Amino acid sequence: MAFKHLSLDIDTLTDTEGASTLLAVPAATLIKWRSTGEVRIPFVRIGRQIKYRTLDLKAFIESSTVK
Incomplete structure (x- = not known):
């Protein structure tokens, strides 16, 4: 898979x-x-x-962010 085109801003499926x-x-x-x-x-x-x-990965990052 071409990972350089992955983005947390576009809802798509990706592998591990x-x-x-x-x-x-x-x-x-x-x-x-x-x-x-x-x-x-x-x-x-x-x-x-x-x-x-x-989008689940992005939500995980946001919920793990210490403010």
Whole structure:
């Protein structure tokens, strides 16, 4: 997937690699969070694929921002 065209301002689905790029965290961290529930970021399961909505990623960033 071409990650250079991903944006948090456009609602689209991306895979774990794309989400890790947008959040600047390793893909392994997202996989761990998903499996342990340590950090809850909504995801979509399509068959065996895991996808993240970019607007959910943006909401996660906003809710994690310390003001």
